[in-house]
Amino acid sequence: MATRVLTAHVPIDLAEKVDAAAERLDRPRAWIVKQALKTWLIEEERRHQLILEGLADIDAGRTVSHEDMQAWAASLGSDNPKPRPR
Template sequence: MSHADTKVVTAHLPRPLAERIDAVAARLDRSRGWIMKQALTAWLDQEEERDRLTREGLADVEAGNVIDHQAVQAWADSLGTDQPFPLPTGR
């Protein structure tokens, strides 16, 4: 990756967090920048997946693909009994 393909981003971090980054970088024999790129990439991937799942859930609600709260509660209450109810399903 050339310098033209990168952008410097500055962030003020609490000293304990910066020290943790330095410790991991030393342990892995990697640069601080490499550690931060890995961490930010993982966090962004997680946030994008959370957003995708939220949108998917909202689309299900709008389409009426929901399970009645009382049915879920009855199922959960039955789990500790000798005859638990089957897992409720949507329409």
């Protein structure tokens, strides 16, 4: 697999945490950084997809009014919670 070097300046406390994780896991620092970056990118892609899905819902008119949501949320701690707005 071809690779490319990326350089980043990170706060000292974060670098120290990477060092500690590398030592604890008996892995190189580069491995820790690659794992962290891979995980973050997967999570960021998922967030992006959820945003696109939400925007598509808005475009399609699948929304709930703010007032209905507030009334539902306010009822959650009561003896008579309202059904989730649709």
